[in-house]
Amino acid sequence: MIYTITRYVIALLLGIVIRNKLKQKQKPIAKITVAMYVLLLMVISTITFFLPVENLFLTFPTPEKAAAYYLIGEITGIAEGKNSCLVLYGDSSSSIIPKTDNGYKIGTPFNITNIKTSTYYSELSSNQAISALARAKGTDDYYIAGVLMMDLDELEKNNFSISDSNSSEFEYTIDNIVSVNTKTINFHAFVGKISEDYCVYLNGEVIFEL
Secondary structure (H helix, E strand, O other): HHHHHHHHHHHHHHHHHHHHHHHHHOOOHHHHHHHHHHHHHHHHHHHHOOHHHHHHHHOOOOHHHHHHHHOOOEEEEEOOOEEEEEEEOOOOOEEEEEEEEOOOOOOOOHHEEEEEEEEOOOOOOOOOEEEEEEOOOOOOEEEEEEEEEEEHHHOOOOOOOEEOOOOOOOOEEEEEEEEOEEEEEEEEEEEOOOOOEEEEEEOOOOEOOO
């Protein structure tokens, strides 16, 4: 939230500077000149959203504090990697926060590389899943995250086990009922370095593979 407000403040200050510059001109100002200044203001404002200058002088002690600075929405999950951190927030959004020796930096869309998104439909039950594998750019930090729609009877029997070929530690939350017999489960994990045969299992059944 603070991140967004800061961008609006920067745009406002730039607008004031541009207005004062235009007022100082003795000759009538051509419409094309005004349009060029407005376009320049829009370009600079857009760049500040994707290239946080704060990373030059700000470091946050925890991923939660970094996320609170620049993300909008409630944090729903965090997976710690070696050189980065995956933050899940809002309804279905995610961001990768760079990690340094001193703490955490502000993430940008350029920090994440999407590897594969896969959809799974069980032939044995009504279970369905959407899973996405991503990598923190410039590192060997891979993350898996997804949403599982699972039969309520299986959950009540504690018949729920999610794992992968890397023996990753999965975290998950069970959300509200989608229908009378179905619940949604949000899951995520830091995977580390992967191989070509990487896959994710639900109760022993493959729900994601490269």
